[in-house]
Amino acid sequence: xxxxxxxxxxxxxxxxxxxxxxxxxxxxxxxxxxxxxxxxxxxxxxxxxxxxxxxxxxxxxxxxxxxxxxxxxxxxxxxxxxxxxxxxxxxxxxxxxxxxxxxxxxxxxxxxxxxxxxxxxxxxxxxxxxxxxxxxxxxxxxxxxxxxxxxxxxxxxxxxxxxxxxxxxxxxxxxxxxxxxxxxxxxxxxxxxxxxxxxxxxxxxxxxxxxxxxxxxxxxxxxxxxxxxxxxxxxxxxxxxxxxxxxxxxxxxxxxxxxxxxxxxxxxxxxxxxxxxxxxxxxxxxxxxxxxxxxxxxxxxxxxxxxxxxxxxxxx
Amino acid sequence: xxxxxxxxxxxxxxxxxxxxxxxxxxxxxxxxxxxxxxxxxxxxxxxxxxxxxxxxxxxxxxxxxxxxxxxxxxxxxxxxxxxxxxxxxxxxxxxxxxxxxxxxxxxxxxxxxxxxxxxxxxxxxxxxxxxxxxxxxxxxxxxxxxxxxxxxxxxxxxxxxxxxxxxxxxxxxxxxxxxxxxxxxxxxxxxxxxxxxxxxxxxxxxxxxxxxxxxxxxxxxxxxxxxxxxxxxxxxxxxxxxxxxxxxxxxxxxxxxxxxxxxxxxxxxxxxxxxxxxxxxxxxxxxxxxxxxxxxxxxxxxxxxxxxxxxxxxxxxxxxxxxxxxxxxxxxxxxxxxxxxxxxxxxxxxxxxxxxxxxxxxxxxxxxxxxxxxxxxxxxxxxxxxxxxxxxxxxxxxxxxxxxxxxxxxxxxxxxxxxxxxxxxxxxxxxxxxxxxxxxxxxxxxxxxxxxxxxxxxxxxxxxxxxxxxxxxxxxxxxxxxxxxxxxxxxxxxxxxxxxxxxxxxxxxxxxxxxxxxxxxxxxxxxxxxxxxxxxxxxxxxxxxxxxxxxxxxxxxxxxxxxxxxxxxxxxxxxxxxxxxxxxxxxxxxxxxxxxxxxxxxxxxxxxxxxxxxxxxxxxxxxxxxxxxxxxxxxxxxxxxxxxxxxxxxxxxxxxxxxxxxxxxxxxxxxxxxxx
Numbered sequence: 001x002x003x004x005x006x007x008x009x010x011x012x013x014x015x016x017x018x019x020x021x022x023x024x025x026x027x028x029x030x031x032x033x034x035x036x037x038x039x040x041x042x043x044x045x046x047x048x049x050x051x052x053x054x055x056x057x058x059x060x061x062x063x064x065x066x067x068x069x070x071x072x073x074x075x076x077x078x079x080x081x082x083x084x085x086x087x088x089x090x091x092x093x094x095x096x097x098x099x100x101x102x103x104x105x106x107x108x109x110x111x112x113x114x115x116x117x118x119x120x121x122x123x124x125x126x127x128x129x130x131x132x133x134x135x136x137x138x139x140x141x142x143x144x145x146x147x148x149x150x151x152x153x154x155x156x157x158x159x160x161x162x163x164x165x166x167x168x169x170x171x172x173x174x175x176x177x178x179x180x181x182x183x184x185x186x187x188x189x190x191x192x193x194x195x196x197x198x199x200x201x202x203x204x205x206x207x208x209x210x211x212x213x214x215x216x217x218x219x220x221x222x223x224x225x226x227x228x229x230x231x232x233x234x235x236x237x238x239x240x241x242x243x244x245x246x247x248x249x250x251x252x253x254x255x256x257x258x259x260x261x262x263x264x265x266x267x268x269x270x271x272x273x274x275x276x277x278x279x280x281x282x283x284x285x286x287x288x289x290x291x292x293x294x295x296x297x298x299x300x301x302x303x304x305x306x307x308x309x310x311x312x313x314x315x316x
Numbered sequence: 317x318x319x320x321x322x323x324x325x326x327x328x329x330x331x332x333x334x335x336x337x338x339x340x341x342x343x344x345x346x347x348x349x350x351x352x353x354x355x356x357x358x359x360x361x362x363x364x365x366x367x368x369x370x371x372x373x374x375x376x377x378x379x380x381x382x383x384x385x386x387x388x389x390x391x392x393x394x395x396x397x398x399x400x401x402x403x404x405x406x407x408x409x410x411x412x413x414x415x416x417x418x419x420x421x422x423x424x425x426x427x428x429x430x431x432x433x434x435x436x437x438x439x440x441x442x443x444x445x446x447x448x449x450x451x452x453x454x455x456x457x458x459x460x461x462x463x464x465x466x467x468x469x470x471x472x473x474x475x476x477x478x479x480x481x482x483x484x485x486x487x488x489x490x491x492x493x494x495x496x497x498x499x500x501x502x503x504x505x506x507x508x509x510x511x512x513x514x515x516x517x518x519x520x521x522x523x524x525x526x527x528x529x530x531x532x533x534x535x536x537x538x539x540x541x542x543x544x545x546x547x548x549x550x551x552x553x554x555x556x557x558x559x560x561x562x563x564x565x566x567x568x569x570x571x572x573x574x575x576x577x578x579x580x581x582x583x584x585x586x587x588x589x590x591x592x593x594x595x596x597x598x599x600x601x602x603x604x605x606x607x608x609x610x611x612x613x614x615x616x617x618x619x620x621x622x623x624x625x626x627x628x629x630x631x632x633x634x635x636x637x638x639x640x641x642x643x644x645x646x647x648x649x650x651x652x653x654x655x656x657x658x659x660x661x662x663x664x665x666x667x668x669x670x671x672x673x674x675x676x677x678x679x680x681x682x683x684x685x686x687x688x689x690x691x692x693x694x695x696x697x698x699x700x701x702x703x704x705x706x707x708x709x710x711x712x713x714x715x716x717x718x719x720x721x722x723x724x725x726x727x728x729x730x731x732x733x734x735x736x737x738x739x740x741x742x743x744x745x746x747x748x749x750x751x752x753x754x755x756x757x758x759x760x761x762x763x764x765x766x767x768x769x770x771x772x773x774x775x776x777x778x779x780x781x782x783x784x785x786x787x788x789x790x791x792x793x794x795x796x797x798x799x800x801x802x803x804x805x806x807x808x809x810x811x812x813x814x815x816x817x818x819x820x821x822x823x824x825x826x827x828x829x830x831x832x833x834x835x836x837x838x839x840x841x842x843x844x845x846x847x848x849x850x851x852x853x854x855x856x857x858x859x860x861x862x863x864x865x866x867x868x869x870x871x872x873x874x875x876x877x878x879x880x881x882x883x884x885x886x887x888x889x890x891x892x893x894x895x896x897x898x899x900x901x902x903x904x905x906x907x908x909x910x911x912x913x914x915x916x917x918x919x920x921x922x923x924x925x926x927x928x929x930x931x932x933x934x935x936x937x938x939x940x941x942x943x944x945x946x947x948x949x950x951x952x953x954x955x956x957x958x959x960x961x962x963x964x965x966x967x968x969x970x971x972x973x974x975x976x977x978x979x980x981x982x983x984x985x986x987x988x989x990x991x992x
Binding site for chain 2: 054055057058059060061062063065067069070073074076077078080081084095097098099100102103106107109110112113116117119120121122123124125126127128129131132133135136138139140141142143146147150153154157158159160163217218221222226291294301305308309312313
């Protein structure tokens with residue numbers, strides 16, 4: 001495989017993720033509407049929302065510093081990087097070794113810190129409240145996330161997502177009890193990190209319960225569009241990390257154009273199922289009280305630890 | 317002439333520069349023109365000496381070990397000097413970090429009264445020189461002399477504002493714990509020495525100890541140096557003494573001095589005692605994990621900026637100990653390559669912490685200089701008044717929060733990678749413990765990020781809290797020299813973060829010199845200027861440069877695309893904030909409010925006193941006091957016991973000469989009975 005092909009694959013995948021991310025959000029919203037017996041909005045609605053927001057004038061609060069204006073772009077940059085690293089369509093991409101799973105968690109942490117700082121920039125009560133809650137979810141979720149990833153890393157002997165996927169995708173089908181624990185833990189972390197029910201509600205604007213929405217209250221116009229887009233890419237990236245760790249079959253090796261349609265089809269099918277599952281979770285569960293979030297996430301952490309211990313003792 | 321002693325070897329150079337610092341210190345005290353000298357030249361010259369020292373240190377890492385015997389000291393007990401890669405690395409740390417701090421100090425102390433300035437200049441440079449001698453010492457005697465000089469010089473710097481009783485008592489506490497540590501170190505050298513009369517490190521290294529004696533020596537060294545490093549439970553002096561000192565001194569103490577304790581720990585445990593046992597590693601890991609969590613959790617409760625930073629020093633010492641502890645576990649089990657990786661992770665974090673913590677203390681100093689404030693709750697919106705300080709502080713904050721692509725992340729990443737080597741261990745329990753220590757590190761990293769969102773968000777962002785503190789509207793940005801100092805350290809955060817492989821190779825050499833074995837061939841072959849590969853390329857790699865380039869490129873691309881295809885219009889308006897019109901800036905989060913989720917989750921770890929206002933209070937007040945539990949279970953009982961014992965001993969002191977003569981007589985009789 002020549003270097004040019006590999007870089008072509010890399011750019012293709014990044015652009016694909018960035019463009020396809022709103023579609024996943026649209027699909028989740030559509031499924032949720034069906035489950036709630038509502039008539040569903042178009043699956044393309046997130047694109048129209050983005051287009052609308054880009055056309056609107058941005059309203060910036062007086063007293064905002066340059067950090068506030070720069071943050072949406074930084075968030076977008078972080079998420080784009082994540083989209084380039086996760087093996088979504090192909091493994092062995094040239095940028096993939098630039099960050100392993102630990103560094104990937106670092107990218108998300110970087111984005112979180114910037115969005116929390118931007119929330120505190122205007123100096124309103126809700127901004128600080130959202131930032132504080134978001135950072136709390138962050139410190140609870142990060143150890144749980146790492147434990148999950150460590151389990152996968154111990155199984156494959158590597159923290160490179162590419163190697164993990166290669167190991168897991170090309171082995172014989174075997175049930176790893178450790179991966180089952182890790183999978184549940186990962187799902188819980190995914191829900192918390194992406195501000196979904198039961199930790200946060202992406203559809204709420206009820207002030208006292210919101211976390212993520214409280215942080216981005218002051219954004220509008222193109223800034224809000226970039227933030228929303230980054231959020232969509234983050235959800236997409238998390239889902240594809242989950243797919244890479246737990247159901248990696250069908251992914252194409254980099255440079256193999258022939259395997260690409262199959263990889264694309266497999267990915268679409270898996271994401272459709274995952275998105276529908278997410279909508280189902282959101283339709284079935286109620287939002288937890290904020291102060292119960294520590295219990296939810298420490299459960300995830302314990303499951304992650306159990307997964308790791310299972311791997312050590314059962315070798316499975 | 318022995319080629320190892322050619323002139324201007326790094327050892328001679330380092331010695332000359334340490335002497336140079338002593339000369340500057342003395343020159344500050346020369347009565348005539350001392351004020352002008354101290355003001356204009358002392359600190360810049362000290363910074364220059366620091367830079368050259370860093371270069372010599374770097375050179376020493378790559379050259380063979382040099383030794384030298386000075387015709388000084390007591391008869392038959394000359395001073396031995398030696399520089400090896402480990403000492404070279406720490407000399408580099410001392411020189412490069414102190415250079416930034418000295419430049420900053422040149423600006424910071426400018427307005428100081430001449431008499432005080434001369435004194436500060438003298439003590440400051442003696443402090444620097446003593447740290448250099450600690451690193452150069454090759455016998456227990458010189459080491460202890462330099463160590464105590466360092467403690468005393470820093471003690472006098474801490475009590476610069478000795479007219480305030482709180483600062484005097486902070487200084488006393490510091491001196492007390494420093495000496496407890498020094499006694500332990502002295503005893504450790506005694507154990508190692510085993511009564512042979514030769515205190516040079518070579519002799520100590522050659523000593524063959526029984527396992528029990530070696531363990532005793534380890535414990536003495538660990539707690540002795542740990543007292544200086546701010547390790548749990550001997551940390552109590554750190555959050556008192558560091559804020560009490562003038563800011564450049566706080567930066568020097570937190571950035572460099574507590575690292576000499578890490579140096580001592582590595583030197584004694586890995587080099588002098590040798591034969592590291594894995595059980596020792598577990599002790600270090602448990603204490604390190606406790607220190608890490610405790611430090612960050614208490615940091616989150618602080619609203620005094622410098623106290624908060626001091627608690628973070630405690631936390632970071634814990635992180636360094638996690639790296640060193642893992643190294644000891646691996647070496648104890650015979651896995652020297654993984655052990656070297658742990659050592660590299662710990663030492664890399666030592667350097668990183670020195671750079672970013674010095675930067676943060678200097679930033680706090682600039683705020684203090686400009687506004688006179690240390691309480692976060694009085695600040696707000698400083699980014700508009702001090703944009704440059706805010707920028708440097710933000711870099712430090714991101715670095716300490718272990719966010720890629722800055723330097724804090726690299727060392728924590730290496731620590732994680734070390735933990736992931738656990739599969740090679742034979743002992744199943746230890747194998748599953750190591751990842752849990754890594755999880756502690758992850759938790760601490762995320763909590764640190766929360767803490768620095770709090771600091772930066774409350775001090776620099778938002779609006780000034782009403783009623784605005786009278787000094788806030790007049791606050792100006794840091795002066796030129798202060799800014800150069802901070803810029804140097806901020807650049808250090810980037811260099812250490814973006815080019816980790818060069819430092820990995822330096823530290824690998826340190827590891828080889830201590831443990832005899834470096835990183836694997838694969839790691840060294842895979843690592844280039846772009847890639848950091850600690851074990852093998854397919855196992856783990858990280859490229860901070862690609863990281864940064866992609867984020868910056870996409871950020872700029874997004875910016876220009878938005879500009880190009882849409883409009884760039886923005887309208888200024890009042891904050892929306894869910895449409896509540898009656899908002900005042902008092903409704904912003906305070907530092908204490910920001911810590912509320914932590915108090916909720918980790919409540920039992922704190923000693924909290926909270927008074928809520930009743931519904932009928934005419935003047936409702938809310939009082940919250942969070943205290944360090946260690947005071948109550950450790951320090952106060954020990955203090956009470958010491959007081960009780962000394963009051964009993966005081967009964968011997970009757971103040972009458974006949975009683976003392978009686979004592980002498982009884983002693984004499986007793987001796988005659990025994991010696992007969």
